[in-house]
Amino acid sequence: DAGVIQSPRHEVTEMGQEVTLRCKPISGHDYLFWYRQTMMRGLELLIYFNNNVPIDDSGMPEDRFSAKMPNASFSTLKIQPSEPRDSAVYFCASSRGLTNTGELFFGEGSRLTVL
Amino acid sequence: AQTVTQSQPEMSVQEAETVTLSCTYDTSESDYYLFWYKQPPSRQMILVIRQEAYKQQNATENRFSVNFQKAAKSFSLKISDSQLGDAAMYFCAYRTNDMRFGAGTRLTVKP
Numbered sequence: 001d002a003g004v005i006q007s008p009r010h011e012v013t014e015m016g017q018e019v020t021l022r023c024k025p026i027s028g029h030d031y032l033f034w035y036r037q038t039m040m041r042g043l044e045l046l047i048y049f050n051n052n053v054p055i056d057d058s059g060m061p062e063d064r065f066s067a068k069m070p071n072a073s074f075s076t077l078k079i080q081p082s083e084p085r086d087s088a089v090y091f092c093a094s095s096r097g098l099t100n101t102g103e104l105f106f107g108e109g110s111r112l113t114v115l
Numbered sequence: 116a117q118t119v120t121q122s123q124p125e126m127s128v129q130e131a132e133t134v135t136l137s138c139t140y141d142t143s144e145s146d147y148y149l150f151w152y153k154q155p156p157s158r159q160m161i162l163v164i165r166q167e168a169y170k171q172q173n174a175t176e177n178r179f180s181v182n183f184q185k186a187a188k189s190f191s192l193k194i195s196d197s198q199l200g201d202a203a204m205y206f207c208a209y210r211t212n213d214m215r216f217g218a219g220t221r222l223t224v225k226p
Contacts, residue, residue: 033214043206043216056213089158093214102148102167102210106160 002026006092006107014115018080021110024073025094033104034067034077035091043091049075082114119209121217128197129225135182136192136220138207144168149183149190150208153201154219163205166190199224 005024013019025032034046047057052069060067064083069075079086089111093104118141128134140149151163166174166183173181178198182191194201202224207217 035216042218045213045215048213050212091160093160098148098210098212101165103150103162103165104160104208104210104214109158 004092004094004105004107006090006110008110009108010111010113012113012115013082015083016081017114018078019082019086019112019114021077021090021092021112023075023077023092023107025075025092026105027073029094029096029105030072031095031097031104032069032075033091033093033095034075035093037089037091037109038087046077079112082112084114087112087114119207119215119217121207121220123220124218125221125223127223127225128194128201130197130199132197133193133195134197134222136194136205136207136222138190138192138217140188140190140207140209142188142209142211144211146211148210149181150210150214151179151181151190151192152206152208152216153203154206155203160206164192194222197224199226 007022030051033048036044046059047067049069067077089109091106091109093106095104120139147168149166153161153163164174164176164179173183178195180193204219204221206219209215
């Protein structure tokens with residue numbers, strides 16, 4: 001089975017530009033998570049979905065960030081406009097419900113650099 | 116809010132020796148999961164071991180084992196017979212619905 005697929009793996013953009021990160025979760029998983037990883041702040045939970053519905057977006061830094069999950073096999077994280085402080089690795093992860101193992105399966109991450 | 120604390124930013128171990136990484140967490144829940152993830156330089160997040168809070172028996176996966184102390188809210192990871200490939204960042208994580216991570220411990224393995 002394919003794992004969690006993220007794209008792009010690397011993105012370099014200029015301040016003010018719109019950035020869209022994409023994620024395809026593992027088929028059959030009903031939870032999807034977006035994390036941001038930086039040296040200073042570690043792994044931060046941005047938002048998570050259950051059955052395509054956003055459950056908790058309290059970790060989204062500000063209104064410049066938005067996330068959608070239009071169907072069970074696709075999610076996007078959008079930053080508009082981007083700023084240099086948004087530079088980080090963004091991870092998408094998916095899992096089955098908690099009656100299973102509870103394990104999160106991670107994608108390889110998208111490294112974003114905002115100049 | 117649940118928090119996860121890893122008090123050791125860096126640890127070092129000699130190859131073939133044993134090392135223990137510490138983790139504590141804060142929660143008011145009685146049912147939850149605890150995890151250790153490994154992140155090598157490739158940045159891929161890899162599950163090392165998992166513990167269900169309702170299980171009293173400590174989880175073991177080959178050279179990796181945990182010491183789960185529910186009352187103390189402690190969840191340490193022991194790596195036995197350390198290998199060079201164990202060098203990585205190790206993250207402790209707590210899950211009810213969402214999953215929260217500690218700040219990580221960077222493990223160096225000396226040959």
